[in-house]
Amino acid sequence: MTKKPKLETVASEAGVSVATVSQVMRGTGRISEKTRKKVLRIAQKLNYVKDGRAASMRSGENKEIGLAIHHISNPFNAEVISGASDLLEDEGYLLSTLDARDNATRQRRQLEAFIRSSRGGLIWVPAQGTPTSTYDLLQTHGLPAVTFLRRPDVGLLDHVGIEDSDATAVATNYLVSLGHRHIAFLGGIASVAPRSERIAGYRSALIESGIKDSIVWDTEDNRHAGMDAMFELNKAHPEVTAVVCNGDMVALGASLAILQLDRVPGRDISVIGFDDIEEAAISMPRLTTMAVCPYQLGRKLARVMLDRIQDPGLPKTVTLVPATLKIRESTGTLKAYNT
Amino acid sequence: MTKKPKLETVASEAGVSVATVSQVMRGTGRISEKTRKKVLRIAQKLNYVKDGRAASMRSGENKEIGLAIHHISNPFNAEVISGASDLLEDEGYLLSTLDARDNATRQRRQLEAFIRSSRGGLIWVPAQGTPTSTYDLLQTHGLPAVTFLRRPDVGLLDHVGIEDSDATAVATNYLVSLGHRHIAFLGGIASVAPRSERIAGYRSALIESGIKDSIVWDTEDNRHAGMDAMFELNKAHPEVTAVVCNGDMVALGASLAILQLDRVPGRDISVIGFDDIEEAAISMPRLTTMAVCPYQLGRKLARVMLDRIQDPGLPKTVTLVPATLKIRESTGTLKAYNT
DNA sequence: ATCAATTGCTATAACGTTATACCATGGGTT
DNA sequence: AACCCATGGTATAACGTTATAGCAATTGAT
Numbered sequence: 001m002t003k004k005p006k007l008e009t010v011a012s013e014a015g016v017s018v019a020t021v022s023q024v025m026r027g028t029g030r031i032s033e034k035t036r037k038k039v040l041r042i043a044q045k046l047n048y049v050k051d052g053r054a055a056s057m058r059s060g061e062n063k064e065i066g067l068a069i070h071h072i073s074n075p076f077n078a079e080v081i082s083g084a085s086d087l088l089e090d091e092g093y094l095l096s097t098l099d100a101r102d103n104a105t106r107q108r109r110q111l112e113a114f115i116r117s118s119r120g121g122l123i124w125v126p127a128q129g130t131p132t133s134t135y136d137l138l139q140t141h142g143l144p145a146v147t148f149l150r151r152p153d154v155g156l157l158d159h160v161g162i163e164d165s166d167a168t169a170v171a172t173n174y175l176v177s178l179g180h181r182h183i184a185f186l187g188g189i190a191s192v193a194p195r196s197e198r199i200a201g202y203r204s205a206l207i208e209s210g211i212k213d214s215i216v217w218d219t220e221d222n223r224h225a226g227m228d229a230m231f232e233l234n235k236a237h238p239e240v241t242a243v244v245c246n247g248d249m250v251a252l253g254a255s256l257a258i259l260q261l262d263r264v265p266g267r268d269i270s271v272i273g274f275d276d277i278e279e280a281a282i283s284m285p286r287l288t289t290m291a292v293c294p295y296q297l298g299r300k301l302a303r304v305m306l307d308r309i310q311d312p313g314l315p316k317t318v319t320l321v322p323a324t325l326k327i328r329e330s331t332g333t334l335k336a337y338n339t
Numbered sequence: 340m341t342k343k344p345k346l347e348t349v350a351s352e353a354g355v356s357v358a359t360v361s362q363v364m365r366g367t368g369r370i371s372e373k374t375r376k377k378v379l380r381i382a383q384k385l386n387y388v389k390d391g392r393a394a395s396m397r398s399g400e401n402k403e404i405g406l407a408i409h410h411i412s413n414p415f416n417a418e419v420i421s422g423a424s425d426l427l428e429d430e431g432y433l434l435s436t437l438d439a440r441d442n443a444t445r446q447r448r449q450l451e452a453f454i455r456s457s458r459g460g461l462i463w464v465p466a467q468g469t470p471t472s473t474y475d476l477l478q479t480h481g482l483p484a485v486t487f488l489r490r491p492d493v494g495l496l497d498h499v500g501i502e503d504s505d506a507t508a509v510a511t512n513y514l515v516s517l518g519h520r521h522i523a524f525l526g527g528i529a530s531v532a533p534r535s536e537r538i539a540g541y542r543s544a545l546i547e548s549g550i551k552d553s554i555v556w557d558t559e560d561n562r563h564a565g566m567d568a569m570f571e572l573n574k575a576h577p578e579v580t581a582v583v584c585n586g587d588m589v590a591l592g593a594s595l596a597i598l599q600l601d602r603v604p605g606r607d608i609s610v611i612g613f614d615d616i617e618e619a620a621i622s623m624p625r626l627t628t629m630a631v632c633p634y635q636l637g638r639k640l641a642r643v644m645l646d647r648i649q650d651p652g653l654p655k656t657v658t659l660v661p662a663t664l665k666i667r668e669s670t671g672t673l674k675a676y677n678t
Numbered sequence: 679a680t681c682a683a684t685t686g687c688t689a690t691a692a693c694g695t696t697a698t699a700c701c702a703t704g705g706g707t708t
Numbered sequence: 709a710a711c712c713c714a715t716g717g718t719a720t721a722a723c724g725t726t727a728t729a730g731c732a733a734t735t736g737a738t
Contacts, residue, residue: 004480006724017688022726030686047479052455053392054724057693064452072420072436078412081438089445094452096435097411099420106428113433116391117403117456140386141343224621259623282563284598284623345694356718361696369716393695396723 005046014042025050062120063093065305068110069125069148070102074221074249075277076294080148083298084123084305091306093120104129108137115141121305125149128192144308148301150193151318158308160301160319164194167290167323168201171244171272174325176209179334180242180270184215184233186254187226187246195246198274202244219253221246226253227260234261234269241269241334248273248280251287255330270331274323285329292323344385353381364389401459402432404644407449408464408487409441413560413588414616415633419487422637423462423644430645432459443468447476454480460644464488467531483647487640489532490657497647499640499658503533506629506662507540510583510611513627513664515548518673519581519609523554523572525593526565526585534585537613541583558592560585565592566599573600573608580608580673587612587619590626594669609670613662624668631662 003009007018007025014021016035023029024039031039056062065088069077085095100107107127111134114122121144126134135154138145146158168185175183185202188195199216206214215237219229226249233240234257245251251273255265265271266285273280276291300319307314342348346357346364353360355374362368363378370378395401404427408416424434439446446466450473453461460483465473474493477484485497507524514522524541527534538555545553554576558568565588572579573596584590590612594604604610605624612619615630639658646653 008724018725019688019690019727020686023687026726028726030684032686035686047476049451049454049480051396051457051724052452053396053457054693055726056456057390057392057396057695058724058726060693064456066435071417072411073414073417075412078410078438081411082440085438089448094437094449096405096437098433098435099417099424101421109428110433112388113391113403115388116394118390118392137386137388141388223618227621253621256621256623279562282566282592282595284595347694357695358697358718358720359716362717365696367696369714371716374716390694393693393723395695396725397694397696399723 005048006051007048010039010043010046010048013046014039056118062118064117064119065093065095065121065123065309066098066114066119067095067123068098068100068107068114070100070127071222072097072099074247075279076248076275079277079294080298080301083295083300084302085298087299087302088306093306095302100127102127104131104134108134111137115143119143121145121309123148123301123305126152128190142312144305144312146301146305146308152193155316155318158304158317160297160304160321161194162292162297163320163322164197165201165204167274167292168198168244169205170323170325171274171290172202172205173209174327175242175244175270175272175331176205176211178242178270178331181211181334182213182215182237182239183211183242183244184217184237184240185246186217186229186233186243187219187221187250189218189220198246215240219246219250221250223249223253223256226250227257228253230254230257231261234258242331243269243271245271245273248275248277248287248289251289251330252279252283255283255285255287265330266332268335272331276326280326281328283330288328288331289326290323291326292321297321344387345390346387349378349382349385349387352385353378395457401457403456403458404432404434404460404462404648405437405453405458406434406462407437407439407446407453409439409466410561411436411438413586414618415586415588415614418616418633419637419640422634422639423641424637426638426641427645432645434641439466441466443470443473447473450476454482458482460484460648462487462640462644465491467529481651483644483651485640485644485647494655494657497643497656499636499643499660500533501631501636502659502661503536504540504543506613506631507537507583508544509662509664510613510629511541511544512548513666514581514583514609514611514670515544515550517581517609517670520550520673521552521554521576521578522550522581522583523556523576523579524585525556525568525572525582526558526560526589528557528559537585554579558585558589560589562588562592562595565589566596567592569593569596570600573597581670582608582610584610584612587614587616587626587628590628590669591618591622594622594624594626604669605671607674611670615665619665620667622669627667627670628665629662630665631660636660 007021011018011021088095098110104127123146125148151159217233219225258265273287273289276289280287346360350357350360427434437449443466462485490498556572558564597604612626612628615628619626
């Protein structure tokens with residue numbers, strides 16, 4: 001294996017200076033067509049790839065941007081990543097993903113590594129219990145950052161999220177319109193955004209309809225936990241005939257629990273999800289949900305990130321995308337015997 | 340926002356030289372306890388984080404390693420990532436993930452970016468149709484690399500995979516032992532490893548049992564595609580009473596299709612998966628599958644990567660982990676009227 | 679023939695680390 | 709006093725790029 005080629009290697013082989021080679025590689029400066037061709041040919045022959053560390057150090061540019069999120073396996077998140085990645089790649093950036101599994105300490109370490117390598121930007125969902133010192137860290141190092149889904153109290157960063165409160169209110173109102181009176185909110189742990197806002201939407205819808213009973217039940221946002229939680233919820237509150245879920249994965253888990261209790265989602269107990277992941281349209285029964293288009297959300301995220309990189313002086317922006325009710329079979333009118 | 344602090348900033352504040360600060364930060368050299376404490380205190384105060392680009396450039400070390408995979412949203416892959424990430428973090432490395440969505444061109448671009456930034460190492464699943472030039476690229480630049488799941492023909496890299504052929508034979512034999520005679524293989528596209536090996540295992544098991552009928556049906560490896568494919572398969576080959584799937588996601592999709600045909604997986608048609616993702620244990624019906632522990636697989640992968648980094652001269656290794664049959668409800672004996 | 683402008687290229691100083699070599703100083707031993 | 713040898717530091721040259729300034733030629737206008 002020959003030594004890794006650098007500018008100098010190419011330059012001496014081509015009989016020109018490193019400056020010339022550098023300019024050829026970047027397509028800048030005034031270079032005759034003849035030497036340009038020659039340098040390119042030799043660079044290709046030697047398999048030359050520039051050292052991005054040196055380049056980025058000198059030029060201050062870095063086309064690698066990071067995305068730090070909890071639970072990449074969540075299909076919603078995965079689609080967001082696809083959307084962001086597609087748009088960024090079109091602009092010559094590279095998106096790499098970190099999964100902190102919602103652990104603030106782990107996330108801190110990961111963000112430090114990002115700062116260490118002076119990444120071009122960061123899109124992130126703050127992990128649960130993120131201390132303000134982490135926001136400070138980003139601030140002092142001037143890393144262009146956009147938060148996603150969870151909006152921190154310190155509003156120093158750009159943010160892209162969902163109209164959580166409105167959407168959850170719409171979902172709740174829909175269940176009320178079907179005749180349900182005992183409606184629970186299921187999913188999420190602690191009161192991190194956006195869960196707290198969703199609960200607010202849920203509560204305000206109930207109050208508007210003159211329903212006093214409000215039941216909020218904690219779970220981690222995955223299928224298994226959602227299933228277990230639904231069992232518990234049903235045991236503790238058998239009167240509940242409808243649940244608004246904090247995400248489709250929880251809703252799918254809840255549906256599973258209902259089926260295992262020999263009831264049918266949408267007939268005996270109504271379930272409404274949030275996200276509209278691909279599986280929602282093919283599950284049994286098919287899931288009624290508050291749909292947001294995660295792919296488009298990802299693109300929006302990338303757009304905000306690019307704008308921030310291009311002009312760090314811009315005022316901070318907050319973008320909230322709406323969610324729309326998608327009615328399928330997991331919801332239905334309240335049966336007579338349940339009233 | 341203050342300027343980004345560097346060694347010099349810390350040094351002048353502490354009244355020492357940059358060399359001293361550098362040594363303190365790395366815990367090398369001879370430094371008195373007194374100045375050590377002082378420097379550390381000031382570095383902390385200034386939120387100093389070293390520039391990894393400069394450090395890595397000078398020292399030749401890089402503690403960032405990359406994982407390039409198709410479809411991070413696949414729960415199996417996600418668990419592998421967790422396992423690898425945990426072990427690597429313990430050793431002070433950072434793992435970031437790239438999703439090429441099984442596109443060779445996209446993957447090529449991503450790997451080039453990795454070489455540009457001289458990452459410490461690469462764990463990857465070669466995308467479908469990866470040209471040999473991509474392997475060459477890794478070779479010429481000496482990037483320590485480990486392939487995963489899909490073993491390239493050019494055996495120049497370390498590899499960690501699954502005993503695909505054996506496992507699929509075990510699955511097929513189990514179905515035969517339940518009385519099934521018309522068994523199909525469902526999932527995967529084209530003949531990339533490990534699918535071709537799985538098909539080999541499936542075929543050899545059939546031949547051993549004296550069954551001539553072998554049906555291989557293509558699908559992308561996700562739930563939706565699996566469902567659609569099962570519909571088609573059933574239409575084309577209504578005689579099939581059992582399917583061996585190329586992954587749990589396909590198997591879950593197939594189960595869904597069977598249910599929608601008003602049949603029951605495990606009673607009318609047997610379904611057997613591969614991977615044993617978390618959902619397999621809670622789906623309806625619960626999925627019989629060839630279980631591998633993806634988390635442990637991830638750790639193994641990280642271990643191989645670290646060994647390779649530590650000693651690039653080591654002979655290349657190939658590790659194949661076994662899969663074990665986990666019997667649940669999606670498989671059952673052949674009913675009389677089906678023979 | 680003179681001056682100005684353009685073309686094509688090069689020399690060189692950064693960027694922020696780390697590795698190496700080196701230099702004081704202050705004991706202990708003879 | 710002369711020596712050795714720790715101890716606790718510092719100065720400085722890399723690492724591989726890019727940005728800037730500048731220098732010969734060549735061309736074109738007068």
